[in-house]
Amino acid sequence: MSLRIALLGLLSFSGPASGYDLAKNFEKSINYVWQAGHSQIYPELAKMAADGLITVEAEGPRGRKIYTATREGVDELRGWLIAHTPSDPVRSEYAIQAYLLQLLDPLEALAVLGRMTAGIEAKLKGLEELSAVKRSAAEQTRFGTYALDLGIRHAHTTLAWARDTATAISPEAVEGRNPGETGSTDAG
Amino acid sequence: MSLRIALLGLLSFSGPASGYDLAKNFEKSINYVWQAGHSQIYPELAKMAADGLITVEAEGPRGRKIYTATREGVDELRGWLIAHTPSDPVRSEYAIQAYLLQLLDPLEALAVLGRMTAGIEAKLKGLEELSAVKRSAAEQTRFGTYALDLGIRHAHTTLAWARDTATAISPEAVEGRNPGETGSTDAG
DNA sequence: GGAAACATGTAATGGGTTACATGATTAA
DNA sequence: TTAATCATGTAACCCATTACATGTTTCC
Structure with a gap:
């Protein structure tokens, strides 16, 4: 339909x-x-x-x-x-992974969350570039912009969730993840 | 899979x-x-x-x-x-409606956004109640809680988007929507 | 005896993805 | 002439929803 x-x-x-x-x-x-x-x-x-x-x-x-x-x-x-009242069935592989992460040990789980974060960041970057292009080119209808806006907001939300979840799993490990350090070799 | x-x-x-x-x-x-x-x-x-x-x-x-x-x-x-890197194909009837809203006149569009808002609020309420129950009953696994958290965050995001979009379409009409007024008979 | 919950399946239909298949027009 | 792009379709397969269909055990 x-x-x-x-x-x-x-x-x-x-x-x-x-x-x-x-x-x-x-x-x-x-x-x-x-x-x-x-x-x-x-x-x-x-x-x-x-x-x-x-x-x-x-x-x-x-x-x-x-x-x-x-x-x-x-x-x-x-x-x-x-x-028509929209149905919005959630069907998120991200959420399935989140649900099942406890089957891994914390370090593995953090690695998975790191991959998620990277994936969502890449998607978000694409959407935001698109949004900038469309706004300047004015090729986009007004409401098309709103739909894109919804997509960007959802991506932001997923990203924040992934980061917070990583922190909840292992605060120390996440805090130790500064640029330049991978945290894999030196634990202190 | x-x-x-x-x-x-x-x-x-x-x-x-x-x-x-x-x-x-x-x-x-x-x-x-x-x-x-x-x-x-x-x-x-x-x-x-x-x-x-x-x-x-x-x-x-x-x-x-x-x-x-x-x-x-x-x-x-x-x-x-x-x-496995999760795919997250967006398949949102909400967003389709948002995209097509410009085919309606502003008052009709506002009515549609109002229905959306109500629907998402109901869903959000259900999820939050569930979240409270699960937390107290401790029947929920730790990561199951995170998945539920993602659902709640997404619902919040969609809700905020619907409200902002309504405001963008017609600031005056939305501001005029106070409790006790329907705004349908008296145009102000 | 009858209702509720347990317990398992199949069939029909609709929606979606990937791959296969074909041919016309245009521009280098 | 040949590659790119235009242009349209079909087939095989997978996934999901709704409805149909059947029988058992337990509890009142």
């Missing part, structure tokens, strides 16, 4: 577009918040057309099909936005 | 257990972080047994099967914890 809504939304923003256009557009906007590749998008567009939510307005070169949202499609989108 | 790991983890904590036990246990622990029902757990256990990660140690009354992790299972779990 969400994919359908996302595609209807993109069509509403951009006007008539092909599956290829939508896939490209998806990749650099909603993608930060919901993932889908062309192999999922093309069949979904076919189903949406069969359901009367969109129509093939025209066919261009190379078999390019131009879709437009129908009245039903617009209604569907508006109805979902206004009436 | 994650389900497998979660089940191996639960088995490691509890010792030998049946699918039923694991499903119950799952529901009140990892469930806040990764969801799976019995209809997913039973087949997965069968596959894990076929793959040599667990074995049926004994059979109890009512066809109850008691599983234990094998050496391979323990290795698999430890290997995943130590080597």
Whole structure:
């Protein structure tokens, strides 16, 4: 359902577009918040057309099909936005690892948390750069910025959590982790 | 893969257990972080047994099967914890709605954000109550608490984001939202 | 005897990822 | 002519949800 809504939304923003256009557009906007590749998008567009939510307005070169949202499609989108209460099932591999960390000894657990921290920092850096680019280029819609903002905030939260958890597991070990020291050879 | 790991983890904590036990246990622990029902757990256990990660140690009354992790299972779990970098694909209906809100007029958008806020507040309340219960009952493992903590932090973050976004859309309208006023009939 | 909880499964369906497959157009 | 990019699809497989289906034990 969400994919359908996302595609209807993109069509509403951009006007008539092909599956290829939508896939490209998806990749650099909603993608930060919901993932889908062309192999999922093309069949979904076919189903949406069969359901009367969109129509093939025209066919261009190379078999390019131009879709437009129908009245039903617009209604569907508006109805979902206004009436649908989002579900937010948490499905976090980070949290699973956190839950199971006690099966490792403290030093191993700290190493795992260190890897987590690095991963989240990298992701956060990417999102923030993107945010800066989009803001300056003004290529981004106002609300697209808000979605990106949510992503950045969540990454910050996860990062802070990983650091605090590391501290809770072993305060001394974490405090000893200053730049230039690895803490692996000299314990004192 | 994650389900497998979660089940191996639960088995490691509890010792030998049946699918039923694991499903119950799952529901009140990892469930806040990764969801799976019995209809997913039973087949997965069968596959894990076929793959040599667990074995049926004994059979109890009512066809109850008691599983234990094998050496391979323990290795698999430890290997995943130590080597696997968690993926955290964001798949948030909240964010999709945020992205598409500009298709509504500001008053409609505010109503949607209000519903979001209420939903997240309810969820947060549930998680925090649970956290209090678990802390007092000491029934919770130390790291299970950390996973729950992550859930609570994320909910807080989403809530703050929803409020800030509402303010950004329409500062006046949001400031006017005091208890006792609905703001729907008298526009001020 | 009947309800509740124990205990285990399968089937149908939907959603998502990866890989496979094909062909047209454009620009170097 | 050949590489890049445009453009569209299918197939195999995995994971997840909901509903269906069955039988046992315990307790009232």
